[in-house]
Amino acid sequence: MVGLFVRLKLRLIRGNLHGDTVKQIGFAFTTLAALGCAVGGFALFALLRLAVPGVAGDLGIVAFTVFTIGWILVPLLAFGLDETLDPSRLALFPLTTRQMAAGLFAASVAGPWPLASLVALSGAVVGLASGPSGVLIGVPAVLLQFALCVVASRAVTTALSASLRSRRGRDVLAVAAVLVILLFQLPGMLASQGFSGDPRVLLDSAASVLRWAPPGMAAHAIEAGGLVGLGELVVVAAAVAVLGWLWIIALRRALVTPDSSNQSGGSVRRSRLGGLLPGGVIGAVVAKELKYARREPRGRISWFLAVVVTGVLTFSLRGPDGLTGPAFVIGPACLAATMIGIQAANSFGIDGRSLWMNAVAFSSERDVRTDFAGRQLAIAIIAVPLLLVLSVGASLVAGEPAWAVPAVLSAWGVLGVGLGVGAVTSVILPYTLPDRLNAFTGAAPGQGGEAFLGSLGAMLGTSMVALPVFVPLIFGATWASVLAVPYGLLAAWGGRRLGGMIGHNRLPEIVAAVSRPT
Amino acid sequence: MVEGKPEAVRTQGLFKRFGTQVAVAGVDLIVPKGSFAGLVGPNGAGKTTTLSMVTGLLRPDAGLIEINGHNVWRDPVKVKAHIGVLPEGLRLFERLSGRELLLYNGQLRGIARDEVERRADELLRVMDLVEAQDKLVVDYSTGMRKKIGLAAALLHNPDVLFLDEPFEGVDPVSANTLVEVLQRYTSSGSTVVFSSHVMDLVERLCDWVSVMSRGSIVAQGPLDSIRRGRTLNEAFLDLVGARHGGEEGLSWLGSSSV
Numbered sequence: 001m002v003g004l005f006v007r008l009k010l011r012l013i014r015g016n017l018h019g020d021t022v023k024q025i026g027f028a029f030t031t032l033a034a035l036g037c038a039v040g041g042f043a044l045f046a047l048l049r050l051a052v053p054g055v056a057g058d059l060g061i062v063a064f065t066v067f068t069i070g071w072i073l074v075p076l077l078a079f080g081l082d083e084t085l086d087p088s089r090l091a092l093f094p095l096t097t098r099q100m101a102a103g104l105f106a107a108s109v110a111g112p113w114p115l116a117s118l119v120a121l122s123g124a125v126v127g128l129a130s131g132p133s134g135v136l137i138g139v140p141a142v143l144l145q146f147a148l149c150v151v152a153s154r155a156v157t158t159a160l161s162a163s164l165r166s167r168r169g170r171d172v173l174a175v176a177a178v179l180v181i182l183l184f185q186l187p188g189m190l191a192s193q194g195f196s197g198d199p200r201v202l203l204d205s206a207a208s209v210l211r212w213a214p215p216g217m218a219a220h221a222i223e224a225g226g227l228v229g230l231g232e233l234v235v236v237a238a239a240v241a242v243l244g245w246l247w248i249i250a251l252r253r254a255l256v257t258p259d260s261s262n263q264s265g266g267s268v269r270r271s272r273l274g275g276l277l278p279g280g281v282i283g284a285v286v287a288k289e290l291k292y293a294r295r296e297p298r299g300r301i302s303w304f305l306a307v308v309v310t311g312v313l314t315f316s317l318r319g320p321d322g323l324t325g326p327a328f329v330i331g332p333a334c335l336a337a338t339m340i341g342i343q344a345a346n347s348f349g350i351d352g353r354s355l356w357m358n359a360v361a362f363s364s365e366r367d368v369r370t371d372f373a374g375r376q377l378a379i380a381i382i383a384v385p386l387l388l389v390l391s392v393g394a395s396l397v398a399g400e401p402a403w404a405v406p407a408v409l410s411a412w413g414v415l416g417v418g419l420g421v422g423a424v425t426s427v428i429l430p431y432t433l434p435d436r437l438n439a440f441t442g443a444a445p446g447q448g449g450e451a452f453l454g455s456l457g458a459m460l461g462t463s464m465v466a467l468p469v470f471v472p473l474i475f476g477a478t479w480a481s482v483l484a485v486p487y488g489l490l491a492a493w494g495g496r497r498l499g500g501m502i503g504h505n506r507l508p509e510i511v512a513a514v515s516r517p518t
Numbered sequence: 519m520v521e522g523k524p525e526a527v528r529t530q531g532l533f534k535r536f537g538t539q540v541a542v543a544g545v546d547l548i549v550p551k552g553s554f555a556g557l558v559g560p561n562g563a564g565k566t567t568t569l570s571m572v573t574g575l576l577r578p579d580a581g582l583i584e585i586n587g588h589n590v591w592r593d594p595v596k597v598k599a600h601i602g603v604l605p606e607g608l609r610l611f612e613r614l615s616g617r618e619l620l621l622y623n624g625q626l627r628g629i630a631r632d633e634v635e636r637r638a639d640e641l642l643r644v645m646d647l648v649e650a651q652d653k654l655v656v657d658y659s660t661g662m663r664k665k666i667g668l669a670a671a672l673l674h675n676p677d678v679l680f681l682d683e684p685f686e687g688v689d690p691v692s693a694n695t696l697v698e699v700l701q702r703y704t705s706s707g708s709t710v711v712f713s714s715h716v717m718d719l720v721e722r723l724c725d726w727v728s729v730m731s732r733g734s735i736v737a738q739g740p741l742d743s744i745r746r747g748r749t750l751n752e753a754f755l756d757l758v759g760a761r762h763g764g765e766e767g768l769s770w771l772g773s774s775s776v
Contacts, residue, residue: 267652268615284625288614295613295654353609356575357670361626363598508577515609 001095005103006110013111022448034112041120048127055200057223058207060128064145064215067117071149072156073180075108076173091255100255101248108150118146124222134225137233144236145218151240155247161254214239268295281367285374286381292350293382298433299350302343303382307390310336314394326478329403333391333411334470338462340383341418345458346451346514347375347426349433353515359507368507369500372426376419376492387411406473406481413469413481414462416488420495421461427503429454432516447516465491525584526551526678526709527572532581534567541567543733544581549678549711549726551586554704556720557713559730560758565713566606568730569682572711573603585678599627602671606682608663612656616647616666619655620673627674634673641669646695661692668696672703679703681712685719697723721750731758 017024045063048056090100108114125138163169210216218236221229277283293299314332348355362368388408395404431450463470469487472480503510527549534542542564549555559565570576572583574590574597583589588596611619617638624634642651645665650658655666664684671679679700685693701723704710714720720727721741727750728738736757737744745753 268618268654270615270617270652279625279631281626281628283631284622288611288618288622291618292613351611353607354611356603356605356609357611357623358626359575360573360598360601360603361623363594508575511575 001099001103002106005107009107009110031112034116037113038116038119041116042123042126045120045123045128046126048124053130055203056128057220058203060124060219060223061207061211061216062203064121064124064219065210065213067121067145068149068152068215071117071153075153075157076160097248097252097255101244101251104154104251105150108154114150117149118142121146124219128219128222130223130225133229134222137225137229138222141218141221141229141233141236144233144240145215147240148214148218148236148243151243151247155243155250158247158254159250281370282374282377285371286378289375289378290381293378296350303340303386306336306339306343307386309339310390310394314397325476326400326403326406327473328398329391329394329400329407330410330473330481332394333387333407334414334466336390337383337387337411337414338418338459340379340386341415341422341462342455342458344375344379344419344422345425345454346429346431346433347372347422348430348510348514351514352432355511355514359511362504362507365500365504368503369496372423372496372499372503376423376496379419380415383415384412387415406478409481410469410473410484413484413488414466416485417466417469417491418458418462420488420491420493421458421465423492423495423499424502425454425458425461427499427506427510429457430510430513432514447513450513524551524587525549526553526586527555527711528582528584529568529572530582532568532571532583533579534564534571534576535579540733542571542578545730545733545735547572547728547735548738549709549728551709552704552707553709553726554700554724555709555711555726555728556724557711557728557730558715558717558720558754559713560715563730563758564733565730566682569680569711569713570605573601573605573680574598575603575605599674600677602674602676602679604664604667604671604679604681604684608660608667610655610663610667610670613654615652615654616658616662616669617642617651619666620670623670624673629674637673638669641672644695644699645669646692660687661689664688665692665695668699672699676708678709678711681710683714684712685714685716717749717751717754721745729754729757 013027017027045060048059051059090104095103121142122139125135125142129135129138160169207216211220214236217232221232221236223229224232277286293303310332313335351358358371362371391404391408391411392401395401395407429450431447431454469480469484525548527547529545529547532542532545532547533540545564545568547557547568557565557569567576571578571581572585572590574594577591583591585597585601590597611622614622620638620641621631621634624637625631629637642648645668647662647665647669650662655663658666664687668681668684671681684696688696700710700712725741726739727741727744729736729744737753741750744750744757748756
C-alpha cells in the first residue's frame with residue numbers, strides 16, 4: 001500500500017509536468033530551492049554547535065516548534081495543490097482506514113519539500129547533541145519530530161477537509177493566507193520599532209514555555225541526552241501516536257461524510273445603495289464592482305494589502321533616518337494610491353470567464369469606455385475617502401496635521417493616473433487571475449509573463465505619467481499638489497478613451513486571455 | 519431565403535484553426551427565421567467554436583457571418599442588441615446573486631432599471647428561481663445556473679437566441695421549464711439555435727436541424743428532410759459515419775462470463 005501511494009504521488013508529479021516546459025522549469029526551481037533549504041537548514045542547525053550551550057538549546061526548541069507550525073499551516077493554505085492529500089478522492093476504493101492512513105502518510109512524505117525538512121532537521125543532531133548518548137537519542141528524536149510534523153499536518157488537514165472544500169471555507173482561507181504572511185512580518189516590524197526587550201530574554205522565555213510541547217521536547221531530548229532525553233522521547237512518541245489516532249478518526253469521519261462543496265450558502269442582502277448610483281450602464285458596472293470588492297476574496301485582499309502596506313510604511317519611516325518634511329506624509333499616501341491603482345491594471349481579470357457577458361452586449365467603443373468609467377468610479381468611491389483617512393492618519397503620526405492637505409491631493413491625483421494607465425494595460429496585457437490565490441503565481445499557467453509585464457507596465461506608466469505632479473513636490477513646491485487632482489482626472493479620462501479604443505477592437509482576444517483554465 | 523422565409527442566421531465558409539488543428543473547416547450554417555433549430559454533432563465537431571464565432575465571442579480566421587442580414591463582425595451595433603447568448607460552461611458572474619445578475623445584464627443592455635426589475639421578477643418566477651434569487655450564483659446548482667443564464671439571455675427580448683448545450687446536466691424538472699420558455703419564445707416568431715447531442719430532445723423540439731461533423735455541416739434542413747423515415751438518432755449515426763465496434767473484445771464483461 002505504501003509503495004502504491006508513493007508511486008501514485010510520483011506519477012501525479014510527473015503527469016502534471018508532462019509536456020509543459022514552464023511547469024518543468026518551475027519544478028526544477030522548486031527542487032533546487034528544496035535542495036538549498038535542505039542544505040541551508042542542515043547547516044544552520046549544525047551551526048548551533050558554535051552558540052552558547054543555553055542559547056543553542058533554546059534556539060533548537062523554538063526552531064522545532066516553528067517547523068511543526070509550518071507543517072500544519074502550509075498544506076492548509078496550499079490545499080488543492082496536492083491531490084494525494086484529499087481523502088475524499090480515495091473514498092470509493094476498498095481500503096481500510098489504517099491502510100489509507102499508512103498510504104497517505106507515505107504520500108505526504110514523498111516529494112522534495114518533506115525530504116528537505118527531514119535533512120534540515122537532522123542538522124539538529126550535529127548542532128545540539130552533547131556526547132554519544134545525545135547522538136543515539138538524536139537520530140530517533142529527529143525521526144519522531146518529522147513524524148510528528150507529518151501526522152499533525154495530516155490530522156488537521158483531514159479534520160478540516162470538508163470545510164476546506166466548501167466555497168465559504170476557501171474564501172476564509174484565501175484571506176487567512178494573507179494574514180499569516182503578515183504575521184510573519186510582525187517580528188520584523190517590532191524589531192524596527194526598537195521593541196524594548198533583550199532578544200536573549202525573549203528567546204529564553206519563549207523556549208521555557210515551548211520546551212514542554214512535543215516539538216520542544218524532541219529538541220531538548222537531543223540536547224539533554226541520557227535518561228531525561230529518553231523519557232522525553234517516549235512522550236514525543238506518545239504524542240505522535242495520539243495524533244495518528246486522531247488522524248485515523250478524522251479520516252474515518254471524512255470518508256463517510258458527504259461532500260459539502262455543493263452546499264449552498266446563505267442569501268445576500270439586496271443593496272439599498274443602488275438607488276443612489278447613476279442609472280444605465282455606469283450604474284450597473286459600479287454596483288457590480290462594489291459588490292465584487294466586498295464579496296470576492298481576491299478583491300478584499302488587494303484593498304486590505306494597500307492599507308496595511310501604507311500603515312507599515314508610515315510607521316517604519318518614522319525612524320530617525322526616515323523621510324522628513326511633508327514627504328513623510330505625501331510618500332505613503334501616494335504609495336497607497338499607486339497600490340490601489342495597480343488593482344485596475346488588469347481590470348477584467350476578476351471578471352474572468354464571465355467577461356463574455358459584457359462582450360456580447362458591447363457593440364461600440366463607447367460601451368467599453370463606459371465600462372471603464374464605471375470601474376474607475378467604483379474604485380474611486382472606495383479609494384477617495386480611504387486615501388483621505390490614510391493621509392490624515394499619516395499626518396497625525398508626523399505631528400503636522402496640515403501636511404494632510406498636499407498629501408491627500410497628490411494621492412488623489414496619483415490614483416487618477418493609476419486608473420488611467422490601468423485602463424490601457426487592461427486591454428493590452430490582460431491575463432487570467434487564478435481562482436485560488438497562492439504566494440507563487442498571480443496568473444494562469446503560461447501567463448506569468450503577461451502578469452509581470454502588466455503590473456510592471458502599470459507601475460512604471462503610473463510613475464512616468466505622474467512625474468509632472470511629483471517633480472514640483474520633490475523640490476518642495478507643495479502648492480503644486482493643487483494641480484494633482486485635475487491632472488489625475490485628465491489622465492483617467494485619457495486612459496479610458498484609449499482603453500476603449502483598443503479594447504473594443506480586441507474584445508474577443510481579451511475575453512480569451514482572462515478565461516484561461518487555472 | 520429558405521422556403522420563402524428569410525434567414526435569421528447565415529454563415530459562409532466559416533473557418534477557424536487553433537494551432538495546427540482545424541476546429542471549423544468551412545461551415546455554411548443556415549437557420550430560417552422563426553425556427554427552433556438544433557445544431558447537432560459528436561464531441562469535437564466544432565459546434566461550440568461555431569457558436570462562439572457567430573455570437574462575436576471568437577474571431578474567425580475566415581468566412582462571413584450574418585444575423586438578420588447584418589454582418590456580425592463588421593456591424594456589431596446592429597447585431598448585438600438583437601441576439602441573446604448562453605455559452606457553454608456556465609460562466610456567470612459568480613459573486614452576484616441571481617437577481618443582481620439579471621439587473622446587471624439588463625442595465626448593461628441599456629434597459630431602464632424599473633423595466634429591468636419588472637422583467638427580472640417575471641423571469642425569476644417563470645424559471646422557479648424566486649426562492650434562490652438572493653443567493654450568490656457561485657452557490658447555484660447546474661440546473662439553476664442554466665435557468666438564470668437563459669433568463670439573462672432573454673431579458674432584452676432578442677430576436678435570435680444562441681444556446682450552447684442548454685440541457686447538459688440539467689434535471690428533468692428544470693429541463694421542462696427551459697423547454698416551455700423556449701417553445702413560447704419561438705411561437706412568437708423568434709429564433710432559437712441550440713447545440714446538443716441529445717437526439718431525442720432535438721427530435722422533439724426542433725423543426726430545423728444542422729448536423730456537424732469534423733468541422734463542417736454534413737446535412738441541414740427541416741427535421742423531416744434529415745430523418746427521412748428513420749429516427750433522428752439513426753439518421754445522425756449514418757451521417758457522421760459512426761463505426762460499429764461494440765461487439766468485439768470485452769468478452770469478460772457481463773454476468774454470463776465466468
